[in-house]
Structures are given as structure tokens and as C-alpha cells.
Amino acid sequence: MALSLLQVGEAKERISAAHKPISETENLNLNQLLGRIISRDILSRVTQPPFDASAMDGYAIHERDCGKEGISLEVIGEVSAGQVAGQTITAGQALRIFTGAPVPDGASAVIIQENTEQIDGRHIRITSAASEGANIRRSGQDFSNGQPLLKAGTQLNARSLSLAAAAGHGTLDVYRRPRIAILATGNELVPLGTLPGPGQISASGGIAIAALAQENGAEIIDLGIARDTRAEIQDSVKRAIAEKADVLLTIGGASVGDHDLIRPVLGGMGMELDFWKVAMRPGKPLMVGRLGEMLVLGLPGNPVSSFVCALLFAEPLLRKLGHLPPRNREASVLLEESMPTNGPRQHFMRGVFTDVSQTSVRALSSQDSSLLQALTQADCLIVRPSYASEAKAGDSVQIIRLA
Numbered sequence: 584m585a586l587s588l589l590q591v592g593e594a595k596e597r598i599s600a601a602h603k604p605i606s607e608t609e610n611l612n613l614n615q616l617l618g619r620i621i622s623r624d625i626l627s628r629v630t631q632p633p634f635d636a637s638a639m640d641g642y643a644i645h646e647r648d649c650g651k652e653g654i655s656l657e658v659i660g661e662v663s664a665g666q667v668a669g670q671t672i673t674a675g676q677a678l679r680i681f682t683g684a685p686v687p688d689g690a691s692a693v694i695i696q697e698n699t700e701q702i703d704g705r706h707i708r709i710t711s712a713a714s715e716g717a718n719i720r721r722s723g724q725d726f727s728n729g730q731p732l733l734k735a736g737t738q739l740n741a742r743s744l745s746l747a748a749a750a751g752h753g754t755l756d757v758y759r760r761p762r763i764a765i766l767a768t769g770n771e772l773v774p775l776g777t778l779p780g781p782g783q784i785s786a787s788g789g790i791a792i793a794a795l796a797q798e799n800g801a802e803i804i805d806l807g808i809a810r811d812t813r814a815e816i817q818d819s820v821k822r823a824i825a826e827k828a829d830v831l832l833t834i835g836g837a838s839v840g841d842h843d844l845i846r847p848v849l850g851g852m853g854m855e856l857d858f859w860k861v862a863m864r865p866g867k868p869l870m871v872g873r874l875g876e877m878l879v880l881g882l883p884g885n886p887v888s889s890f891v892c893a894l895l896f897a898e899p900l901l902r903k904l905g906h907l908p909p910r911n912r913e914a915s916v917l918l919e920e921s922m923p924t925n926g927p928r929q930h931f932m933r934g935v936f937t938d939v940s941q942t943s944v945r946a947l948s949s950q951d952s953s954l955l956q957a958l959t960q961a962d963c964l965i966v967r968p969s970y971a972s973e974a975k976a977g978d979s980v981q982i983i984r985l986a
Contacts, residue, residue, distance in 0.1 A: 588862040590969070591895065591929050597857060598871055598896050601878055604906050605829070607759040613748055616739045618800065619757040620906040625733040628751030631725040635686040639695045639718045642707060646691035647674040652712040658705050662687065677707060686719055693718035726750065736906060761830065761904040763796045764823035765789050766806040768816060768836040768845060769884060774808065787955065788834045788886045792893050796832075799898050800905040804828055811836065816848045824877060829904060831877055832897060835884030837870045845881050846870055854879055862969060863929045865952035866892040885952040891931050891964065894983070912984045914963075918976055919945035925971040933961035934982065944982060961985055 608622040656677040662668040664683035672689035698711035772786040793803045809815040823831045836845040854874040861869045865888035870881030882889040919937045937943045963982040
């Protein structure tokens with residue numbers, strides 16, 4: 584039975600509906616959690632600061648000496664961070680104190696050292712008065728024991744990790760990252776770093792797809808290259824299943840040629856085909872199905888086509904699986920140059936911005952889906968709807984940013 588071409592929007596919806604966010608969690612050390620998503624609310628285990636602390640280097644003074652200028656005080660001792668003062672301050676006394684040290688009993692303010700002058704080794708004079716409470720960080724000023732600090736679903740960054748550490752946590756529960764198995768197929772492919780021989784090319788598509796997946800929180804299972812044989816493809820798919828991949832991304836072999844074996848091999852292994860082929864260019868021969876619990880995305884072999892398909896379909900899927908918010912790459916800009924009418928397939932044309940404010944764009948001269956240099960030069964994809972009429976310079980067009 585012939586399968587009609589899906590529109591891009593419907594294909595996105597069907598892929599998104601095929602999987603729910605991952606519910607499995609793991610407990611990891613804070614130094615492993617940059618970019619991860621916490622699975623439950625984080626409460627403080629401590630009060631911060633745990634005591635009234637000095638905010639500056641200076642002298643702790645009694646409340647009766649606050650607001651006074653020109654008076655002399657006896658220095659009765661010293662306390663630094665990590666120590667506890669054994670003395671209690673009374674009127675006419677001061678205690679040398681350093682930033683972060685506990686404020687001693689009886690003290691109501693810290694006068695900064697710049698507002699004092701030495702009289703002798705045991706006495707100082709206040710040259711500029713300090714108000715009561717000055718330069719003291721009160722206990723619990725930041726947060727209190729048991730206080731909610733981070734909500735479930737928060738993506739951890741340097742600041743939130745620091746907060747969790749200060750709140751007494753050494754580990755946190757986070758959602759497991761999506762496991763993405765990537766398989767390149769083709770007799771013509773050679774591994775990265777290997778110089779191609781006659782009739783061969785480097786397997787460049789896989790590294791781009793893996794990098795995009797990692798940008799979106801995925802854990803990569805590199806299945807390498809499978810030759811165009813049923814046995815090699817089957818073995819690679821079995822490895823993806825054994826390693827409990829959530830998604831299998833294949834590159835190449837999903838079209839209708841004699842050596843395009845992905846669809847028949849996976850079908851023979853029990854894959855339920857959802858759809859095959861999308862009304863778009865580049866990227867028409869996109870295949871989507873399910874093999875057991877594993878979602879399968881069969882990407883085209885041309886490197887530009889596979890990248891565009893991964894950007895449009897795999898990125899939102901991975902972000903949903905990993906509890907990441909959708910990434911908004913879309914924008915409306917003005918055309919620098921006119922564009923001709925479009926055909927029946929939605930066209931994603933490589934384009935570059937023509938001004939520093941990124942409000943004007945033009946299409947690159949070559950739109951060949953095999954040219955990686957043009958893709959690397961591009962700033963965006965210019966979206967031309969199916970059967971779009973001619974667009975003139977100055978018209979508004981939709982784009983998808985590549986960065």
C-alpha cells in the first residue's frame with residue numbers, strides 16, 4: 584500500500600506523541616550534574632549563614648558604641664573565619680574580626696577597618712560611625728533549614744549547583760538522560776580519521792548527529808558503521824536493544840534503492856512503521872517506527888539532509904524525553920533578496936544573516952544536500968512553505984536558527 588507524504592508539522596506531532604518523558608531517576612554527585620534535570624524539589628538541610636557572620640574585615644563593637652565617632656575602644660582579641668570568639672563584647676571594647684567569622688556575643692555591629700585608626704597595639708579610634716547591625720550577615724539571611732530552594736524540573740547550572748552544595752547536599756536525584764543509539768550505514772563509509780579510498784567517503788553524518796543529541800541532553804551509544812548487509816544491520820540493532828537505547832537513529836539506507844536495507848531489516852525484526860517519507864526538502868526519506876520500547880528514526884544519508892531532519896524531529900523529541908524545555912529556534916526576519924515560488928515540499932534553505940542585528944537574511948547560492956561547507960557557513964534555515972508564491976526582497980519569512 585502506498586504511503587502518502589506527511590506534512591512536517593504532522594510528523595513532529597506524531598513523533599512527540601510516540602514517547603513520554605523518562606521517569607527513571609538516578610542519584611549522582613554534584614560534580615556530575617551540570618545540565619541535568621532534578622526529579623524532586625530540593626530543600627535546604629542547613630541554615631545559611633548558620634550564625635551571625637561578619638560581612639567585612641574590621642572590628643565588632645557593642646550597641647552602645649554604635650553611631651559614635653571619635654571614641655576610642657580597647658581591642659580585646661581577634662576572630663577569623665572558622666573560629667569562634669570566646670569573649671563577650673561590652674561597651675568600650677572591640678574585637679578584631681575578619682570576613683565570614685562569627686560575630687561574638689554582645690556585638691551589635693562591625694565597623695570596617697577603613698573607618699578606624701590605630702592608637703596603639705590595644706586601642707583603636709572610630710573615625711566614621713557604624714549604625715547598629717552594620718556589616719553583619721544575620722543567621723538564615725540566605726535560607727533556613729527545610730526551606731524549598733529548587734523545584735523539580737530545574738536544569739542545574741553553576742549557580743544552582745553552588746546553592747545545593749551550600750544547602751548541605753552532596754548528591755541529588757536527577758532524571759536519567761535519554762540513551763540514543765546512532766548507526767551509520769553504507770558500504771562507502773570509512774571511520775573518522777581514516778583517509779577514504781576509491782569510492783569511499785568519511786562517515787561525517789554521525790558525529791554531527793551525536794553532537795546535536797549531546798547538546799540536547801542525550802547519552803550517546805555509538806554503533807559505528809554497518810555495511811549494507813542484513814546481518815551487520817541486524818547485529819547493530821540488537822546491540823542498541825541490549826544497551827537499552829530509548830531511540831535508534833540510523834543514517835542512510837532508509838530510501839528505496841537496492842542497498843537501502845534499514846526499513847526491510849527493521850521490519851523483519853518486528854518494527855511497527857509509523858510513517859515513511861515527509862513532504863520536505865532536504866530530508867524526504869525520513870522513517871519513523873517503533874521496535875519494542877525503542878523509537879526508531881531513520882534519517883537520510885546525505886549529511887545536510889540528516890542534520891536538518893535531526894534538528895527538526897530528533898531535537899524536540901530528545902528534549903521532551905529528558906524533561907528539557909522546548910528550544911525556540913524560530914524567528915521572523917526580512918528577505919535581502921527575492922526567492923522563487925516553491926514546489927509541493929516544504930523547503931528548508933540554508934541562509935545567512937546580512938546584518939549584525941540578524942533581522943535580514945539571504946539564501947546561500949547552493950542548496951545541494953550533500954554540501955557540508957554550505958551548512959557550516961549557514962546561520963539559519965529559511966522556511967519556504969509548500970507551494971509558496973514568490974517572495975520578494977523586504978518580505979517577511981520564517982527561519983530556524985542554527986545556533
